Amino acid sequence: GESVGLHLPTLSVQEGDNSIINCAYSNSASDYFIWYKQESGKGPQFIIDIRSNMDKRQGQRVTVLLNKTVKHLSLQIAATQPGDSAVYFCAETHTGGFKTIFGAGTRLFVKA
Amino acid sequence: NAGVTQTPKFQVLKTGQSMTLQCAQDMNHNSMYWYRQDPGMGLRLIYYSASEGTTDKGEVPNGYNVSRLNKREFSLRLESAAPSQTSVYFCASSERTGGSANEKLFFGSGTQLSVL
Numbered sequence: 001g002e003s004v005g006l007h008l009p010t011l012s013v014q015e016g017d018n019s020i021i022n023c024a025y026s027n028s029a030s031d032y033f034i035w036y037k038q039e040s041g042k043g044p045q046f047i048i049d050i051r052s053n054m055d056k057r058q059g060q061r062v063t064v065l066l067n068k069t070v071k072h073l074s075l076q077i078a079a080t081q082p083g084d085s086a087v088y089f090c091a092e093t094h095t096g097g098f099k100t101i102f103g104a105g106t107r108l109f110v111k112a
Numbered sequence: 113n114a115g116v117t118q119t120p121k122f123q124v125l126k127t128g129q130s131m132t133l134q135c136a137q138d139m140n141h142n143s144m145y146w147y148r149q150d151p152g153m154g155l156r157l158i159y160y161s162a163s164e165g166t167t168d169k170g171e172v173p174n175g176y177n178v179s180r181l182n183k184r185e186f187s188l189r190l191e192s193a194a195p196s197q198t199s200v201y202f203c204a205s206s207e208r209t210g211g212s213a214n215e216k217l218f219f220g221s222g223t224q225l226s227v228l
Contacts, residue, residue: 009152034216041222042221043204043219043221043222044155044202089154093215095215098143099157099171100215102154102155102156104152104154105154
């Protein structure tokens, strides 16, 4: 069945360093990918998205890379800050569908 | 602008009791969703409503019912709660209309439910 998985359950980085969170997906029909951030006690919040016709998309301090050949997605956070500490989920869906499939999440710890 | 509002925030039930989780959004979104979140399993879709008047099953619908009361409100009902339904429940909404590309989800703050 469809699944979205993550390579690492936890990631610890030093404040100011760059963070890279990885994700693998299995559904070739997926054409839209999203990263969400979830802080403790809150619902997931949209960070950045990318469509399958793109390889890279940049936002403010965040970049998402998509490699369709190996079905891999990554989120890069530049100059990681304490406020970036959270659980990050990758998610996939396809245009015309209503079901978004979430990965298990990666917890990011930022050390001061 | 409140976004997506869920009530209650916390609830404890005994096995066999029933309850309804309420959700409302003020963004005029077409689609609404109920997810559950269990440790290490990410979020799993229970039910969704693509538009007012329609509802469909997600990945884990057993033991739940939903009602899309109007465009703003989408409720989730547990008829006979079981310990396996202990979880954090999130309501979400999106502009998604099925043929469009606006699939970004907006989530509420969640309901933590414990079934003893």
